[in-house]
Amino acid sequence: MRRTPIVDALQAEEASKEIKICGWVRTRRDAKGFSFLELNDGSCLKNLQAIVDEAVPTYEIIKDVTTGAAVEVLGELVPSPGKGQKWEVRVTKLALLGSADADDFPLQKKRHSDEFLRQIAHLRPRTNKYGAAFRIRSEAAFAVHKFYRDKGFFNVHTPILTGSDCEGAGEMFRVSTLPATGVEAPKEGSVFDNDFFGREANLTVSGQLEAELLAMGLGKVYTFGPTFRAENSNTPRHAAEFWMIEPEVAFADNVDNMDLAEEMTKYVVKHILENCADDIELFAKFVDKELMGRLENIINEPFARVSYTEAVDLLLAAKKKWEFPVEWGIDLQTEHERYLAEEHFKKPVIVYDYPKDIKAFYMRLNDDGKTVAAMDVLVPRIGELIGGSQREERMDVLLERINEMGQNPEDYWWYTDLRRFGSVPHAGFGMGFERLLMLVTGITNIRDVIPFPRTPQHIEF
Amino acid sequence: MRRTPIVDALQAEEASKEIKICGWVRTRRDAKGFSFLELNDGSCLKNLQAIVDEAVPTYEIIKDVTTGAAVEVLGELVPSPGKGQKWEVRVTKLALLGSADADDFPLQKKRHSDEFLRQIAHLRPRTNKYGAAFRIRSEAAFAVHKFYRDKGFFNVHTPILTGSDCEGAGEMFRVSTLPATGVEAPKEGSVFDNDFFGREANLTVSGQLEAELLAMGLGKVYTFGPTFRAENSNTPRHAAEFWMIEPEVAFADNVDNMDLAEEMTKYVVKHILENCADDIELFAKFVDKELMGRLENIINEPFARVSYTEAVDLLLAAKKKWEFPVEWGIDLQTEHERYLAEEHFKKPVIVYDYPKDIKAFYMRLNDDGKTVAAMDVLVPRIGELIGGSQREERMDVLLERINEMGQNPEDYWWYTDLRRFGSVPHAGFGMGFERLLMLVTGITNIRDVIPFPRTPQHIEF
Numbered sequence: 001m002r003r004t005p006i007v008d009a010l011q012a013e014e015a016s017k018e019i020k021i022c023g024w025v026r027t028r029r030d031a032k033g034f035s036f037l038e039l040n041d042g043s044c045l046k047n048l049q050a051i052v053d054e055a056v057p058t059y060e061i062i063k064d065v066t067t068g069a070a071v072e073v074l075g076e077l078v079p080s081p082g083k084g085q086k087w088e089v090r091v092t093k094l095a096l097l098g099s100a101d102a103d104d105f106p107l108q109k110k111r112h113s114d115e116f117l118r119q120i121a122h123l124r125p126r127t128n129k130y131g132a133a134f135r136i137r138s139e140a141a142f143a144v145h146k147f148y149r150d151k152g153f154f155n156v157h158t159p160i161l162t163g164s165d166c167e168g169a170g171e172m173f174r175v176s177t178l179p180a181t182g183v184e185a186p187k188e189g190s191v192f193d194n195d196f197f198g199r200e201a202n203l204t205v206s207g208q209l210e211a212e213l214l215a216m217g218l219g220k221v222y223t224f225g226p227t228f229r230a231e232n233s234n235t236p237r238h239a240a241e242f243w244m245i246e247p248e249v250a251f252a253d254n255v256d257n258m259d260l261a262e263e264m265t266k267y268v269v270k271h272i273l274e275n276c277a278d279d280i281e282l283f284a285k286f287v288d289k290e291l292m293g294r295l296e297n298i299i300n301e302p303f304a305r306v307s308y309t310e311a312v313d314l315l316l317a318a319k320k321k322w323e324f325p326v327e328w329g330i331d332l333q334t335e336h337e338r339y340l341a342e343e344h345f346k347k348p349v350i351v352y353d354y355p356k357d358i359k360a361f362y363m364r365l366n367d368d369g370k371t372v373a374a375m376d377v378l379v380p381r382i383g384e385l386i387g388g389s390q391r392e393e394r395m396d397v398l399l400e401r402i403n404e405m406g407q408n409p410e411d412y413w414w415y416t417d418l419r420r421f422g423s424v425p426h427a428g429f430g431m432g433f434e435r436l437l438m439l440v441t442g443i444t445n446i447r448d449v450i451p452f453p454r455t456p457q458h459i460e461f
Numbered sequence: 462m463r464r465t466p467i468v469d470a471l472q473a474e475e476a477s478k479e480i481k482i483c484g485w486v487r488t489r490r491d492a493k494g495f496s497f498l499e500l501n502d503g504s505c506l507k508n509l510q511a512i513v514d515e516a517v518p519t520y521e522i523i524k525d526v527t528t529g530a531a532v533e534v535l536g537e538l539v540p541s542p543g544k545g546q547k548w549e550v551r552v553t554k555l556a557l558l559g560s561a562d563a564d565d566f567p568l569q570k571k572r573h574s575d576e577f578l579r580q581i582a583h584l585r586p587r588t589n590k591y592g593a594a595f596r597i598r599s600e601a602a603f604a605v606h607k608f609y610r611d612k613g614f615f616n617v618h619t620p621i622l623t624g625s626d627c628e629g630a631g632e633m634f635r636v637s638t639l640p641a642t643g644v645e646a647p648k649e650g651s652v653f654d655n656d657f658f659g660r661e662a663n664l665t666v667s668g669q670l671e672a673e674l675l676a677m678g679l680g681k682v683y684t685f686g687p688t689f690r691a692e693n694s695n696t697p698r699h700a701a702e703f704w705m706i707e708p709e710v711a712f713a714d715n716v717d718n719m720d721l722a723e724e725m726t727k728y729v730v731k732h733i734l735e736n737c738a739d740d741i742e743l744f745a746k747f748v749d750k751e752l753m754g755r756l757e758n759i760i761n762e763p764f765a766r767v768s769y770t771e772a773v774d775l776l777l778a779a780k781k782k783w784e785f786p787v788e789w790g791i792d793l794q795t796e797h798e799r800y801l802a803e804e805h806f807k808k809p810v811i812v813y814d815y816p817k818d819i820k821a822f823y824m825r826l827n828d829d830g831k832t833v834a835a836m837d838v839l840v841p842r843i844g845e846l847i848g849g850s851q852r853e854e855r856m857d858v859l860l861e862r863i864n865e866m867g868q869n870p871e872d873y874w875w876y877t878d879l880r881r882f883g884s885v886p887h888a889g890f891g892m893g894f895e896r897l898l899m900l901v902t903g904i905t906n907i908r909d910v911i912p913f914p915r916t917p918q919h920i921e922f
Contacts, residue, residue: 003712005613005680005681007613008613022711022712022885024883025883041680041711041712042615042676042678042679042680042681042711043613043679043680043681068882068883069883070883070884070885072712097712097883097884097885097886098854098880098882098883098884098885099883100881100882100883101881101882104881104882105882105883106882107882121674122674122875122876122878122879123678123878123882124678125674125675125677125678125679126677126678126883130678131678131679134615134617134675134678134679135615135679137615137616137617137618138610138615138616138617138682141606141616141618142606142610142616145602145603145606149599149603152466152468152469152504154503154595154596154598154599155598155599155602155603156595156598156599156912157598157602157687157704157911157912158912158913159702159912159913159915159920159922160621160687160689160702161634161689161701161702161915161920162920163920163921173622173636173637173638173657174636174637174638174641175634175635175636175664176634176635176637176641177634177635177691178641180635180637180639180644180652180653180661181644181645181646181652182644182645182646183641183642183643183644184642184643185642185643191641191642192641196634196691196693196701196917197701197915197917197918197919197920198917198918199920200641201920203636210912210913210922213582213583213586213912213913213922214586214595214912215503216586216587217503217584217585217586217587217591217592217595218503218504218586218592218595218596219466219502219503219504220466220503220504221599225686225687226618226621226686226687228621228622230638230657232657240622240657241620241621241622243618250483250502250503251464251483251502251533251558393559414583414921414922415583417583417584418583419559420561420562420565421529421559421561421562421565421566421567421568421584422485422486422529422530422531422558422559422560422561422566422587423531423558423559424483424531424558424559425558450618451617451618451619451620451671451674451675452619452620452671452674454620454622454658456657456658456659457658457659458658459620459622459623459624459658459660459662460624460875461620461671461674461875
């Protein structure tokens with residue numbers, strides 16, 4: 001007999017003579033002549049209650065059916081007289097699949113700190129909070145795919161291993177099959193001549209450049225995959241390995257780009273509210289009391305849009321003490337981003353047309369010669385959620401900008417080639433998937449929206 | 462005015478007074494007083510024909526509107542008198558977005574070899590074949606997500622960076638921020654004490670172990686992400702970076718596992734046939750004449766299932782000269798796998814219960830003490846498409862197997878922990894996404910189903 005997932009049992013339309021449920025015991029309560037088990041199998045937040053009468057043949061094993069143990073029960077699905085549950089199971093057969101010694105099992109029924117749970121990241125998916133977080137993560141990922149597919153985008157897998165170390169060499173992880181020690185620099189050529197790829201290889205920090213290549217053939221594409229930063233910074237918003245969503249659209253300008261970013265953010269939030277109601281409710285209740293208001297605001301209000309120059313004026317006019325002084329030309333810091341989104345606009349705000357000197361070479365130079373057609377989406381609590389731009393499609397301007405940034409155009413022969421052969425205006429952005437999840441759940445530490453986070457000194461599991 | 466993707470224009474229900482089309486010129490033909498342009502924007506295989514009359518104000522730029530150039534046209538969508546196309550555009554405004562010098566543009570209208578196109582992987586998405594391949598890749602990825610979500614699985618992102626080098630150390634890529642040369646082994650401790658993670662870090666070869674951890678909380682999960690092998694082998698079936706789909710199911714045995722593998726394979730093939738008809742037709746016509754028959758067979762016929770022992774008997778009875786001699790205990794080679802699928806069964810075949818000595822420690826030991834509850838799906842032309850097993854859920858047997866394989870149980874404290882706390886029978890498998898795409902398209906080289914393939918000595922783009 002096939003097991004029925006608890007999510008289906010709880011939504012059953014009618015009682016059932018025989019049902020098989022498997023799950024982990026969240027709690028056991030014993031009464032005279034029978035025991036109540038709260039079972040959870042991960043399929044949803046809610047538990048299913050199973051009642052085991054002492055008449056059940058294997059009732060004597062009940063002493064081992066402790067919190068954390070796994071059981072299989074056969075029984076009858078019947079209406080529950082209890083509050084808050086429509087159905088319960090009257091058990092006719094009980095089997096212990098795996099015990100969980102009550103003295104050792106770390107997830108006893110009590111509140112555990114996030115720090116403690118990170119140390120047992122292999123077990124925390126069995127808690128309400130992390131089960132909910134990872135179910136939401138899954139559904140948000142699906143929403144991303146569905147959104148782009150419905151809009152005619154193609155999902156492309158851009159490479160993780162890259163030979164280009166140009167976008168910030170110091171912060172990349174090097175990938176190698178050479179020995180870790182005892183390697184001497186050769187007299188001629190490069191040490192990497194003998195490496196797997198015959199040249200230096202790194203982990204990608206962004207799939208953008210390759211996504212652009214694909215957009216120039218397929219029109220509208222997006223990547224959704226892991227990216228890497230070797231930044232030695234221990235903040236609640238940074239991880240060494242995280243997932244990014246990067247759409248790239250041919251025949252699009254920076255306004256199209258902002259429209260897409262806003263539409264996508266709203267879509268995913270709405271999809272999660274509609275498809276993960278129970279799990280979101282947990283976060284709204286126990287993690288962030290203002291969560292629902294913020295999510296409703298994201299869905300219902302148009303995002304504010306201001307130029308960088310206007311944003312700087314707003315920051316200068318603000319009656320705030322800034323840790324990082326504000327003047328035209330600075331890169332906005334999290335304190336500035338959060339002020340704009342949280343205090344000034346009280347909703348997401350898109351800042352566009354940034355000074356060219358603080359942005360990458362590939363962003364399209366505006367006619368003023370001072371700014372580029374970049375745009376960032378800033379949201380309350382997080383700051384930057386999305387960063388993007390129209391890309392420089394003009395060969396001469398692009399080459400000038402590569403040189404200005406002190407880089408070598410030959411490293412980008414394939415990238416500049418696209419400006420030689422059927423160049424078109426195009427735009428795209430990158431959204432940190434974990435930041436989106438922090439926004440959606442109210443979770444404040446990036447380590448808690450990633451099943452097995454990687455940060456400096458942490459690579460366990 | 463917004464551009465209309467060509468896929469939408471071609472499926473229009475009625476003519477339109479004004480439409481904007483952007484795309485790359487596949488061909489231009491000039492006639493007396495007007496020119497025909499075949500435009501493609503990547504949204505589908507088919508081109509849209511645009512007719513530019515010499516009366517169009519900018520008609521003089523037509524000389525630069527060569528193969529590979531990008532244009533924007535405004536015009537009227539009208540019924541086409543030509544064969545094989547319902548609609549065409551009568552252009553009223555023509556703009557050149559980017560030219561493509563006819564002498565330099567590598568993709569002139571002629572047949573190019575796959576080898577040549579790999580060298581210009583940044584441009585090949587603009588060819589019919591690779592456009593089709595990457596659209597199919599996208600749709601197949603969506604089908605995978607949809608299949609699992611509809612069945613109540615959660616998508617989990619298992620880590621790419623791993624501290625465990627246990628599954629085949631020699632074939633892993635090391636990830637480091639230490640200098641590449643001049644590093645000396647320290648007198649005490651490890652050289653990796655000073656590395657980013659404080660220990661040796663590698664790129665994952667499989668998300669399985671972490672997926673198991675998540676399945677023990679969420680019930681049914683799957684990973685779909687990049688995996689890495691540092692094998693220095695140049696075969697048409699191997700790449701250093703490829704994507705894998707790995708479901709992991711709690712409360713499931715090896716028969717459930719085979720059922721899931723078969724159902725999933727059929728689902729994706731069916732989805733592609735239904736959603737990518739034009740693109741598949743290209744492969745059936747020009748790449749593999751037997752493609753449609755093979756795909757129909759996969760959908761309509763139940764997969765064969767035989768034990769490893771039966772499979773060995775079939776191979777011994779076959780009137781074939783084997784390069785690798787057959788006897789009970791050997792690992793099946795591609796020649797054996799293909800014989801079973803192509804010649805003996807003439808359809809996909811699932812081989813189960815392999816000798817324990819050729820399989821990994823985590824596969825569940827059968828009662829015979831000689832075999833494990835593994836299963837591989839073998840398909841015509843490819844050989845192994847899927848490999849999986851029921852996992853060893855019994856702590857004592859698992860520890861014995863880890864020791865037998867000469868590994869250290871302490872490296873797996875979190876993996877074995879799951880057998881201490883609520884252990885349950887569970888099973889899962891890994892499917893190479895690129896092999897699935899080779900099966901679906903008839904493409905024979907893995908380098909041609911990956912946008913930017915990584916193989917020994919190749920990391921360009």
